[in-house]
Every structure is written in C-alpha cells, then in structure tokens.
Amino acid sequence: MLYSIIETLKKNQLSITDSRKKILEMFIRSKGALAHADIEHQSGTEFDRVTIYRTLQTFVEKGIIHTIPTADNSVRYALCKDECGQGQHHDDHVHFICDECGTTYCLDHVTVPSVDLPAGFKATQTDLVVSGKCMRCN
Amino acid sequence: MLYSIIETLKKNQLSITDSRKKILEMFIRSKGALAHADIEHQSGTEFDRVTIYRTLQTFVEKGIIHTIPTADNSVRYALCKDECGQGQHHDDHVHFICDECGTTYCLDHVTVPSVDLPAGFKATQTDLVVSGKCMRCN
DNA sequence: ACGTCATTGCAACATTGTTGCAAAATATTT
C-alpha cells in the first residue's frame, strides 16, 4: 500500500514538520496500534512530550488516526483507512489486543456485525475489541 | 432483581466495610457504568482516593465488577452478572456510550456476535462498544 | 528574502494512579 506522508499532511492542511513526519512514519511502519508512551520511547528526547500529545490530537481531529478502546486505561492510536473523513470515521473496526505482549492489531478483513439497539438509541460508531492471545504468543 | 450486598461480599471472602458496602451500593443503584471519578464525587470526602482505587481493584479481581473499554481514556466499571467467575468473566457484553451525556449503558439483551479470527489468534474476551446518542439525548 | 501564521519547547500545573507503612477496623479464637 502506497502512503505518502507529505501528501497526507498537505491534504489535511497541516504544516510539514519533523515531528509530524516522524510520528506519522511510525504509524505507517507499525503493524499494530501505538500508545503515547510507545512514541515517546521510540523517539527518545527528540520531541517534547507536549508536542507528541498535540500531534496525536491533531491527527485524530483530522481523521488521520483514530483511538482504540481498551479495557485497561491505556489509549492507543492507529492509522485510519483512507475513507475516514474529518473528525469522525465511519468504517467500523475490529481490534485485537494480545493479553500477553500487549500488541494491538487492526483486523480490517473481519467485518463488524451490525447491532440491534433498543428504541431511541442511535449509533455513530461501533468498536469491536477482542482480547486474547495473538499469533506470536500462542 | 435481588442483590444482597452483604451476601456478595461474604461470598467473595471480603471483609464487610463501609467503603465496600457503599461503593457496591452505588453500582447497584446506578443504571449505567461508573468511573473512578464518579465514585469519588458521589462519596465526597468520605473515603480516601486510594481506598476507592483499591476497592475497585478488589471488586474486579473477585469478578463483582468488570471494566468497560472506552475510546477516550476513562476507565469505567459496571456490575457483573452473577455468572461471572473469579478473575475473568465469560459472558460478553455490549456497551453503549452516549457521546452527549457520557452515560454508559450495559445492553445485556443484545447478543454479541462471534468473530472469525485469523489463524493463530485465540479470543478470551469480546467487547462490543457502540457509541452515539442515547434514548434520553435523542 | 520577508512578513505572517502555525508549531514547538519550556515551565508550571492538574489529574490520575501506585506504593509503603502505621493506625484503625474487622474477623477469629478462646
């Protein structure tokens, strides 16, 4: 899959800066999802902690990445597929979190079944989070 | 539904203390899920913050409550149904989080569809989190 | 190359969660 960092940033009217380029690159290279802490560790002292927070925030707002719900308190982020629009993304994700190694996988090929909600409830997003043991830890 | 606080605590070999009784009572009274902050606000200065953390931890370990994954970073807890065993609970939950008022509902009557995982992946728990507008906010 | 605007880094702070230990409350034994 071809993914141009510069193109993505330009398309979203974001200035092209070192931090944005490198953080976006991390997401592209990473097969799974990343937490703030992962990015902080990988980048060492290159960027300020605040910059990482703000970059992630911006990416979420622009629909470049999205947050993944987890049962523990850690927030994780993953690249959105191209269809994702500004602000909210409409394709529903299946995520797998390994209890053993903590890796978060986006299972894009698994379809999320639609849910029958009680009267008066309207869904805008559905997240299906499966946890267990992953391929490598099994 | 009859739910005896004392019985529940005894069954789990926990000492019967004020904090445990009152926190468990909050869960029974609350239709939705509670975050640590909710409990802290509702109980005022009655208990130490640390006590609340430890009580919630204990309840999760004993299978009295369970955590709910959320896309924002807040951890929420809800009562487990009686079938839940020690440590892990085996019935899969559907949760609905209202974007407007933040209330978290346990939709027990909606069944979680089983997911086809790629080879090598083994699921122990499946969480389906739907967000949108709830009954009251629609 | 210059001015404008967006972004960064620093500092300070707020919130959230954790740990050790003595005091207090609960449970158990006699």
Added chain:
DNA sequence: AAATATTTTGCAACAATGTTGCAATGACGT
C-alpha cells in the same frame, strides 16, 4: 466478651499522564 490475628484504611510521598500559557522557533505564501 475479651484478646489476638488478620484485613483494610488513611496518610504521605511518589510516579505517570495529560493540559495550558507564552515566548521562541520554524514553515509557508508572496
């Protein structure tokens, strides 16, 4: 019911995580 053993609590101190204001820096359009 009193004494002992065990569990739980509250305090203090700390660690981690996230936020905000502001001056300095860097990116972008002309």
